Amino acid sequence: MAAEPGTSRSLAAQIALMLIIILFCVFPFYWMVTTSLKTQVMALEAPPVWLFEPTFANYVTVLFEDGVLRTLINSLIVAVSTTTLAIMLGLPAAFALARFEFRGKKDLWFWFITNRMISPIVLALPLFLIVRNLGMLDSRITLILIYLTFNLPIVIWICTDQFRSIPYELDEAASLEGASQWRIFRSICVPLAMPGIAVSGIFAFIFSWNELMFALVLTRNNAKTAPAMAVSFMEGYNLPYGKIMATSTLIVIPVLIFALIASKHLVRGLTMGAVK
Amino acid sequence: MPATTSRSTIFAFLGPAVISLAVIGIVPLLYAFYTSLYFFNLTKLKNARFIWFENYGSVLTDPVFWEAMGRTFRLLLISLPLQIALGLVIALVLHRPGLGFLRVLTRLSLVLPMATTYAVVGLLGQVMFNQKFGVVNQLIGFLGVEPVNWIGDPFNAFAMIIFLDVWQWTPFVALVLLAGLTTVPGEVEEAARLETKNWWTILRHVQLPFLMPGLVAILILRTADTLKLFDMVFTLTRGGPGSSTELISLMIQRVGFRAFDQGVASAQAIILLIITIILAQLYIKLLYKEV
Structure with a gap:
């Protein structure tokens, strides 16, 4: 944190922090959208699946x-x-x-x-x-x-x-x-x-x-x-x-x-x- | 400013707004006060009777009321410092020059939590924190943590509410603090940076004075918003398990609309209103110079 701006180490830290912030803000949103594209059976799978065939059936229903x-x-x-x-x-x-x-x-x-x-x-x-x-x-x-x-x-x-x-x-x-x-x-x-x-x-x-x-x-x-x-x-x-x-x-x-x-x-x- | 504007002109401009706001905003409050002086239960309407300030007496001596109040302030006292600490880090990161595109992207992503409908945050919590098929337990499972019963356990449910409150409102705190950081005159900040490379010294002695108005605004608004907080907790836990997450707004809602005791609930609401008025007074006194 104490490093001066412009050095490569502090630059890397800044990039890393920003990516963490973005991930933190966007992830729940991503999870909401992907869950909405799962069938009920898929949504109730434990542990949750990350890769699946998306379906718009929930929206239609x-x-x-x-x-x-x-x-x-x-x-x-x-x-x-x-x-x-x-x-x-x-x-x-x-x-x-x-x-x-x-x-x-x-x-x-x-x-x-x-x-x-x-x-x-x-x-x-x-x-x-x-x-x-x-x-x-x-x-x-x-x-x-x-x-x-x-x-x-x-x-x-x-x-x-x-x-x-x-x-x-x-x-x-x-x-x-x-x-x-x-x-x-x-x-x-x-x-x-x-x-x-x-x-x-x-x-x-x-x-x-x-x-x-x-x-x-x-x-x-x-x-x-x-x-x-x-x-x-x-x-x-x-x-x-x-x-x-x-x-x-x-x-x-x-x-x-x-x-x-x-x-x-x-x-x-x-x-x-x-x-x- | 023209001193010549006639009273009728002023009234013509202001009247419609003020009258409508009075009808829908003040009349109900008077009615709530009136109800609060009655024994008034929707299931026992025949027994309704005027009882002076008895409802207030029973509310003020009711441990359940004070527990809900205490819980509400406990939430505030835990989540606000977290929001300020995290928000400050975010603001400092965004305040540093360079990386234009990534900075814009970060700023835009901060809008997401703030814009998410409060009720939806609660629903999302249901899905993500579910013990069996929730993603939170999966993620902490990668770190070797056993699945946690978030929604069913009093302590964990409260922790979950804190987490979601921090998720939703840290971006707000960050943006307010960022706005404060940009008010520091450039040459002052540059001069300080020549003196020392220690970010904490700069924050403490150069930037902090400029952050104060924002911090005061955050303190008062977050207090008011926590007293208001209903949607997210209602959709997530309904105040449970037991009454472990029953904040003050949820408690009044339960007494008024699930126990149907409108008299007592109105007395509770009036007490909450008085606290709100004090907060609003503070807000005006401390933050608006021009009016």
Whole structure:
């Protein structure tokens, strides 16, 4: 470790460490995908086999016989709708936080951070009772609205930061020409803030797509999302490991694509901007 | 900043977001507080009655509650130092110049654990840590270790949870620390490297001050996330065997949705909420300078 950079020994150590890191991160993922390509008999072989003839049978079965396709569609509808809604509601609020001065701004900020940290079980208990009384259990709309509790703060935070980075002179110039705040927001700031809006959308999508607690408590059948479905495979003995891993892979792939696209902003998003 | 913006304009921009967040985020909390003052069991709805703070009394004197709390903090106290130590090594390795392509590849692979759906991590744990046909036992078998009963043994199950938590969140810690390392001014670091070749001295005296904000963020967020942790443990052990992996979120979920005692569970949730609010306060005070 103490060797100076550039010497061949330290270079070799650096390469070795990086390869170990990659292996450590990728291996469980590799194991998930390969297990999903095994038949049940193969998946239950002890010790596990590494080389085998892959089959897509698990994917066909879970998608078209076990109803995972329907839950993936539910997940997609819920995640896309709640993300859209969060952006529609959150963008003007972010603009206000970036551009206007008003009392209570700090409290508002504090409230958003609290929402980021609050355990979902704290909300799941009362929401279950409320939603049950309203007769809205097992409905996608319920999930779409409830997911706003964590999506709205993240969208507002990332977009406020983005709006702040747009030079204020642009607003002033437009203002002199008689443009209203709404017009400045819509025609100048939103187009310039597109990168931030996209990143916040990706975050909102990932968080909604991954969510399990609310989906478990508030859905039964109609509105069941893919993670809740994956959990329901876990009942009884002789677990269908191949099927569970196929469903898991189907759940993880879209998240992974989005996360890699937004990888530069991952830290910023996960720390609510405290670390840039 | 314009001082001239009218209140109605501000309200028009902020109102929709704030009102919707209040309706779905605050109303339920008030309702949870209201429920927490009742004897309220979903299987004995006829017996529901107002009992003031009795639920809080029984929660605060309930050893099961404190055991779950203790377990949650034990997980944090074991996995966080591991995550920081490993994360620091990763950050230092990635901070060194050279090997551009391999570095990019390493950085991208760090995204994988963080992006994996928490529930899936638990399911994956089921497959990999299975005593008979799990790959973990096969791999340690190559080192001559006898197959370990991971899921069925209280101590091992907890170790498995620690392992998976470390797997999933070390990359996050590493990236936060890496972001801190890049804020060290280049000339300061170069000057220090001319003085000494000892990486520990440089870390301790030059880089550490720049890592502090990141470390504070990690400390508070990991605490909050461990208090939140549910999905991965639920899909892996459901809190078992016995109650050996029943963290606080799982315990509240069990009391509320499997024992149906909503009154007591709500009181537990409110206590958890208070802890969360304190953490969020700390986070704001220590990390945001501009607001």
